[in-house]
Amino acid sequence: MNYEADIAIIGAGPAGSTAAYLLRKVGLNVILVDKYFFPRDKLCGGLVSTKALKLLERIFDETEESLNQKQIINFSSNKFEFVCKKKSLAKCYTKIPTHFVERTVYDKFLLDKAVDSGTMIICGEEVKKVDLDSNNLITSKGNTISSKYIIGADGANSILRKEFEKLGAIDKESWIANLGFALETFIAKEKISFEKNIMYLYFGYMKTGYAWVFPNKDKVVVGIGGLLKEINNKDFKNIFTQFLRSLGLDKKTIDGCIEEIRGHPIPFGNFVENPVYKNSILIGDAAGLVNPVTGEGIYYAQRSAEIAVEAILKDYTNQGNLVEDYKRNLNLYLMPELLNTRKSRNMYFRIFNNYFLGKIATFLMFRKVKYV
Secondary structure (H helix, E strand, C coil): EEEEEEEEEEECCCCHHHHHHHHHHHCCEEEEEECCCCCCCCCCEEECCCCHHHHHHHHHHHCCCHHHHCCEEEEEEEEEEEECCCCEEEEEEEEEEEEEEEEHHHHHHHHHHHHHHHEEEECCCCCCHHHCCCCCCEEEECEEEEEEEECCCCCCCCCHHHHHHCCCCHHHHHHCEEEEEEEEEEHHHHHCCCCCEEEEEEECCCCCEEEEEEECCCCEEEEEEEEEHHHHHHHHHHHHHHHHHHHHCHHHHHHHHHHEHHHHHEECCCCCCCCCEECEEEEEHCCCEEECCCCCCCCHHHHHHHHHHHHHHHHHHCCCCCCHHHHHHHHHCCCHHHHHHHHHHHHHHHHCHHHHHHHHHHHHHCCCCCEE
């Protein structure tokens, strides 16, 4: 079957659904294609920052209150703790809470927004081939999608980005050099012996990376991640096991975690310098737009979608240049923060991987924050 649209979007996560929603608001025909059916499992810490909340209100008219009422926000906490190995660096209380979502719910919520706006959804079909000259996509079921523009919102393993690499538009070695990897699992709250409602960040387990325990309503998300080039797969699993033991979990729980463990790549400072090729554009994780220290990606995914839509609309009406407009606004709104964070990353982890330096740093960082 052949489909035609103004814009074809690969990937129905937060970036893809946000782009589809915004494009439909101005009346363009949009096809959103994803290899999964929704709701689908998605391991992720699910942290939604204050910036992301403001974006949700601006674009979708969804407030913190409405998100709580609809149970999109799964859990909120005003407490966090920095830990170096087993030693606490700082345990603090903040006036503004940190919010968490379950990605299975959050992603479906945003996809429903896109569907309600009139976006055509093709789920359960993986894009197998991309032709950047004709703007054609061919799916795993042999269907062809033709469009004027293609948006790659298909994550760290983006097929669109790989097509850029084949054409020499992206340096593959540069992408790999700063690619991260994470292992994550869920643990039921009743199996946790320590305080369950705190966001914990653990250092000292990896040279460039950290471990975490993030609270949710009925469970906690436990994970560890860092630069892929510093990780040996076997050792990484052993490090994660060591971390789980340090949490005081019993052997049965640890064995269950290891059996259910899942891994996924994370852009960790490998921002794509040229995220546009002809009429195709990369957003979110596909463009490497993830915080290179914290690994936060939800805000950057949705904000880059907004920026990409602005550039496409100007180009569509012959009032702008797709490449120049997208790159200029990325450089204006997102890249300064991301580049500065990458520059300070090595120093950041050297400090927090050392208990005494970390203690001094957290005292200076949180001296105006109320200690619990």
